[in-house]
Amino acid sequence: MDQLFANIKPSNQGKILKLLEANRLTLPKNVNLFTFILNENFIGLIEKGNIQIIKNDYNGNKTIIEDLYDENIFGSMITGISNKEHEIITKEETTIILIDYDRILDLEYQKYEYYNQFLKNLLKIITDKIQDKNERIEILTKKTIRNKLLEYFEILAKKRGTRILYLPFSLTELADYLAVDRCAMSRELKYLKEEGFIKVSTRRITLLY
Amino acid sequence: MDQLFANIKPSNQGKILKLLEANRLTLPKNVNLFTFILNENFIGLIEKGNIQIIKNDYNGNKTIIEDLYDENIFGSMITGISNKEHEIITKEETTIILIDYDRILDLEYQKYEYYNQFLKNLLKIITDKIQDKNERIEILTKKTIRNKLLEYFEILAKKRGTRILYLPFSLTELADYLAVDRCAMSRELKYLKEEGFIKVSTRRITLLY
DNA sequence: AATAAAGTGTTGCAATTGCAACATTTATAA
């Protein structure tokens, strides 16, 4: 909520949600959000919890497109997801706010001064999201598994400000994120360990370089 | 201009540009925009021309991050580019409008009713850009050169509504975009031709499946 | 606590890819 409603008084936050006919949902673990989303274009805002946006292609390959936590945002327009090819899965109990995107772009709200601020906040959240995409592209662009891993670690280290990294997901999911074979990645991690570049214990990775 | 100023009267368009202290520049072919951009955070809007945003990594690998034409938008916040690692190169004579991004997010403009529309237009442009990123990720996620090519062709075909495709850039640049070795890609294109999947003549590719 | 399910580690092998080196064609500029 923080980001989307930054510089908007709490009393006006409720008004915006009403104007937009937003719905708040709390869902248990392991459900597909598309069961609950009926609009074509929507924005979802995670109040608390964790969801993953997953694409299954015709080869049976599964790709994690996004892995999202509190205050993150997702949606058909933003993420380019559709219920035909994608799943939005809650990884734990999650509370989301659903907004009809078409209402956001509707002109009639412009008379509310706080709505302008709302749009700016939305803009900020979305540009942050583009940064994430760029990082992912940066990683996927590397030609070897080793370089993908190192780039990923580097980005994570910069974000967290430490070289002791706690992976936000399992190694299986990491392989999906990097779009490489899990076994091949496991092998490469072993080499990196043997060559003294990293130390690994469960999901904690220490960068030694 | 069209997209960014959709539903804004021409007279107000000029006012917005003035409010934002926007600069219009016309640049010759093959110059690096960073020579002209001094702000930390900026948005560039292409009125006419073609630019590429290129990243050079420490291995000397060059990656085309974006290939942009008329009415497209780019910028530090949107594209995550910085003059340390990136080049913004004009591929032909190009006219751009440069806007200080920080001014856009500044609150004092909210009293102008057309400014709200401007923000909404910006939002739309940016969400479109996310779609592009998603497509790129979709492609990079494929594990073989063949599948990357086919995914790329498929996306292009859907966009253009035809299975006769004119590539928007050279094969060398396409290899960069797909993040694969040019020679290996050339070989794979040959196989695709031999197996009757595609026909190629210069930059025209016909999908036969 | 027992059982099931999910995640991890390992490795041989075949397929795919990057790299390098070079020939040829096409585009650009003097």
Added chain:
DNA sequence: TTATAAATGTTGCAATTGCAACACTTTATT
């Protein structure tokens, strides 16, 4: 027009990767 640069095509070979099959460990669930 000619020289120059850029783009494209080709191919052997070594490096990297995906795949498959399996053992083992950790995490959930009843």
